[in-house]
Amino acid sequence: MLSPHCQARGEPNLHDGRITTDCPNEMWGTDGVRIATVDDGMVWIFSAVDHCDGMCTGIHAAKIGDRFAALEPISQGLHSEFGGVVADSGRGLSLRMDHGSQYTSDDFRDQIRFWGIAPSYAFVAEPQTNGVAERFNRTLKEQAIHGRIFRNLEEVRAAAIAFKDRYNRDWRLEKLGFKSPLEARQERLMKLAA
Numbered sequence: 001m002l003s004p005h006c007q008a009r010g011e012p013n014l015h016d017g018r019i020t021t022d023c024p025n026e027m028w029g030t031d032g033v034r035i036a037t038v039d040d041g042m043v044w045i046f047s048a049v050d051h052c053d054g055m056c057t058g059i060h061a062a063k064i065g066d067r068f069a070a071l072e073p074i075s076q077g078l079h080s081e082f083g084g085v086v087a088d089s090g091r092g093l094s095l096r097m098d099h100g101s102q103y104t105s106d107d108f109r110d111q112i113r114f115w116g117i118a119p120s121y122a123f124v125a126e127p128q129t130n131g132v133a134e135r136f137n138r139t140l141k142e143q144a145i146h147g148r149i150f151r152n153l154e155e156v157r158a159a160a161i162a163f164k165d166r167y168n169r170d171w172r173l174e175k176l177g178f179k180s181p182l183e184a185r186q187e188r189l190m191k192l193a194a
Contacts, residue, residue, distance in 0.1 A: 019096075019131050020051050020175070024185060025081050027051040027094040027120065029133030030073060032065055032102065033141060037150040045160050048073040049136045051096065053188070054173050055181040056136060057081055059164040061157035070102035071111055078115060091116035096130050098122050139167070 021027050032046040044065030048058040057080060058073030074095065075085050082089045095117050097103040103121075112119060122129035144163040150156045168182045176184040 019129060022052065024050050024052045024055065024188065025093055027096055028057060028074070028077060029096040029130050029136075030070065030103070031098060031130060031133040031137055032070060032100070033137050033145075034065065035061075035145055035150065035156050037152050037156060039152045043153045043156050044069055045137075045140070045156065046070050046073050046102075047133065047136055047140070047160075047164075048077045048095075049133050050181070051132045053176060053181045053184040054132065054136065054171075055185055056164045056168055059160050061153060061160050063153055065102065067102045067105040067108040070100075070108060074112065074115075074117070085115060087114055088116035094118045094120045096120045096122060096133065098130050099124055136167075139171070143167075 028048045028050055030046065030048045032044050034042050034044055037043055040063055044062050046060045046062070046065070046069055047056055049056050057077030058075065060069060060072035060076070062069035062072070074090075078085045078089050082093075090112070093116070095112055097119070099121060102108060103119075109119060128134070140160070140163055144159045145156075148159070150159070168180065170180055172178045172180060173184075179187070
């Protein structure tokens with residue numbers, strides 16, 4: 001039983017219970033994880049994941065997990081999905097992220113604004129609202145990180161890139177009818193072309 005002295009503060013967050021989108025490139029989620037290495041100590045992996053089909057649009061490993069490292073997977077995704085990183089290249093895209101210092105920095109917010117991306121911050125203390133990126137990172141850690149000893153940043157980077165490619169091509173997601181993100185994306189594009 002909760003203490004009568006501990007009362008909820010403020011209004012409850014409005015959320016319809018759905019964090020996915022119906023079309024690709026409407027919303028991406030991003031987050032970072034820390035990985036231990038023998039020679040380089042703790043390093044970071046940042047990813048960007050589409051909220052529609054779970055496609056990992058970018059992944060980046062860095063020694064320093066700052067705002068610039070956090071921007072790299074977004075930049076990769078803009079190159080692959082929108083053709084570049086010029087002003088307004090991501091117009092119409094929203095970016096779901098937590099309130100980490102990388103994502104709340106002026107440099108990060110100014111850069112995504114330059115790209116035309118609308119920020120969408122997850123509710124504080126509710127990581128499930130960034131569940132698409134959180135789930136991708138959990139799978140990344142379970143399938144490519146845990147149980148391995150990494151010598152340095154380069155080994156982590158190679159493992160992250162290999163996982164991204166394998167995940168997009170081969171990982172079957174129940175929400176996609178057990179198709180891979182790449183299969184779901186190609187099927188959607190074929191329907192649009194028809």
